[in-house]
Amino acid sequence: MNPHVLLSIGLTALSLAAPAGAAFAQNAVIPPPAVAFRRATGTEVGARIDRALAVPALKNAVVGILVRSLIDGRTLYERNPDLALVPASNMKLLTATAALVKLGTDFRYKTTLLHTGSIDRNGTLNGDLYLRGSGDPSLDSKRLLEMAQKLRAAGVQKINGRILADATAFDDQRIGDGWQWDDEAYYYSAQVAGLNCDENVIALEVRPADRIGAPAQVVVGGADSRLLAFEQTRYVQVTNRAVTTPGATTGAAGLSTGIKPEAKLRFSRARATNELIVGGVIPLGSAPVSEALTIEDPALFTATRFGELCPVGGVNLPSVKDRRIEKGKTPPTATLLVETESTPLGDLVKQFLKRSDNLFGEALLKTVGGGTTGAGVQAVVDVLKDGGVDSSGLTMADGSGLSRTDTVTPRLLTSLLIFADRKLDTDRRGALINGLPEAGIDGTLRNRMKGTAAEAHVRAKTGSLSNVSSLSGYLQTKRGERLVFSILMNNFALGNARAARAAQDAIAVALTDAPQDMGRGKTARPRGAKE
Known part of the structure; x- marks a missing residue:
């Protein structure tokens, strides 16, 4: 593990009135909670929250909760609010906020084509072409094709040299500290680099053959792929071990039972290679099955993809056979030919948060750190410090929350949310809050809290790992009061993630459906608590 990347922060409490820099609006100071370890168990809402947590699935779980009012920042309910817990994708709240503060909503990533040598009268480039990235996580095959078309419009009809991928905007650490090696093949563990394309994944679509016992059909770039339909990539090699098996089963009389067996497929990538492996069985007549797998070395993949699209x-x-695609740093004497830009950061943050896109998290963290994860973490700490947010309990190993070495407290997350709401300027604040998934409407909350009081009244970031579930964000009660909350759940048994999410939803509904002014209601100590 790189000790310069993983930072464990234990800063002293900082006043929310601390100077906030140009990105921060000049708004009222938010007072911190006056008393620790209290919760509104004496209220109807507190009782509902307690009941939501008293389910068998959470019996052995560690739960941290903090609910605060945006009126004055006071605590309305808390349970282990200062306990450092694994946040999963709730870590994205820190990354997004730091990116907005440091870069601004109008920031755009740039990807350029530059050349050495000369272009003759026939449009032949007698020299090398450099594809130089800045870490754009949204670059895709469509934009690479547009760059090739612009290259032709600039007078280049043939390249008589190498195509070189310049990914030196970022360091060479392509996966996060604390990421699990057995997750490396799957889309949520995509590698990050200074050049990225199609989210650094390849979609495979598996279909049954037309006869039992035959190898299944594997298509590179299936329906879920961003690869353009007229051009598949040669960057990966597929090893197909999947077999077509019988469809609907038959009974003793030879009649169909109507029971259709399910496909049981295994997808993997040989470590440190671009060999994608498919195994298992798919019954005759089954619908296609798709899976997105990561690729090794995103920079080389992007340059290869560009070469395929030229x-x-x-x-x-x-x-x-003779094409040379390599990696290299653009010389200072190279001449600019073509440039493409991403959409503004405000739009990228929306995609990052609503889809919970891990690649975006790693790219954004390296970007605010000038190319390294370690410096990105320090940038996050600086934003917290300048915003007056106490970062006690924070351990940040990556920008996405995929690392199990990440920790954060409910108090830090609620303080961050209050800071963003009160002290960021209008554009940054809007980008963050509007980027959060909306209960029952979109993003990772589109299928949660539908038909409840919380639908369309909760904007929050979800988080999920094995034995970890989290939900932190903003909500508005039926009386119109706005609250911030953070719910972190760790160490529940495997198979209980759905129950954990249900408890979170029940808490959000209880808060949204509060029959009184929560911000001015009386709080009480939990049963059995000591003074």
């Missing part, structure tokens, strides 16, 4: 865009290359 002929489609009207730019000829040497034959595949």
